[in-house]
Amino acid sequence: DAGVIQSPRHEVTEMGQEVTLRCKPISGHDYLFWYRQTMMRGLELLIYFNNNVPIDDSGMPEDRFSAKMPNASFSTLKIQPSEPRDSAVYFCASSFGGQPTGEQYFGPGTRLTVT
Amino acid sequence: DAKTTQPNSMESNEEEPVHLPCNHSTISGTDYIHWYRQLPSQGPEYVIHGLTSNVNNRMASLAIAEDRKSSTLILHRATLRDAAVYYCILRAGGANNLFFGTGTRLTVIP
Numbered sequence: 001d002a003g004v005i006q007s008p009r010h011e012v013t014e015m016g017q018e019v020t021l022r023c024k025p026i027s028g029h030d031y032l033f034w035y036r037q038t039m040m041r042g043l044e045l046l047i048y049f050n051n052n053v054p055i056d057d058s059g060m061p062e063d064r065f066s067a068k069m070p071n072a073s074f075s076t077l078k079i080q081p082s083e084p085r086d087s088a089v090y091f092c093a094s095s096f097g098g099q100p101t102g103e104q105y106f107g108p109g110t111r112l113t114v115t
Numbered sequence: 116d117a118k119t120t121q122p123n124s125m126e127s128n129e130e131e132p133v134h135l136p137c138n139h140s141t142i143s144g145t146d147y148i149h150w151y152r153q154l155p156s157q158g159p160e161y162v163i164h165g166l167t168s169n170v171n172n173r174m175a176s177l178a179i180a181e182d183r184k185s186s187t188l189i190l191h192r193a194t195l196r197d198a199a200v201y202y203c204i205l206r207a208g209g210a211n212n213l214f215f216g217t218g219t220r221l222t223v224i225p
Contacts, residue, residue: 004158033212035215042217043153043159043215045212045214045215048211048212055211102149102206106157106159106160109158
């Protein structure tokens with residue numbers, strides 16, 4: 001398996017623009033997680049899905065952020081409108097609920113810069 | 116979620132063992148102790164986990180105190196590729212989400 005795939009790897013946009021980050025989880029995994037990492041706040045869980053259904057979105061910073069999982073092999077995280085403080089590395093991770101370790105597999109991340 | 120406390124940074128010489136400590140004095144009986152590490156410019160990766168007994172795998176060993184209020188991740192022979200931020204995380208039994216703290220930045224000296 002290719003692992004968790006994220007695109008784009010780098011995104012530079014201007015304040016006010018819409019940004020869409022994409023994630024393809026590992027095939028067969030039924031959990032998908034979105035994280036954000038900044039120097040100030042570290043690694044934060046934004047939202048996670050189970051079987052394509054959002055389970056906990058309490059980490060989503062505000063209404064400008066939204067996430068969807070239309071099917072088991074694709075998820076998006078959208079920011080509209082973007083602001084400079086959204087600049088961060090966004091990671092997607094997936095896991096298999098039936099695995100006792102609960103091990104999460106992370107993608108390489110998308111580095112977002114909002115100017 | 117129960118909190119963990121780790122040193123901000125540690126150094127180790129290459130080829131020597133490294134003991135990375137973690138305190139979790141408020142751990143509950145159903146919390147698993149997980150360790151992840153994050154290599155530079157990469158996403159975190161799973162290292163090891165345990166509940167009560169010490170655990171070994173190909174990457175590391177996990178030593179858990181008898182009262183479970185602390186644990187130690189042991190890298191038996193540090194290599195330059197082990198330079199990373201190591202996160203100690205408590206995961207409630209049955210839970211699927213993880214909460215990362217600040218971790219320990221390990222520097223390996225050649």
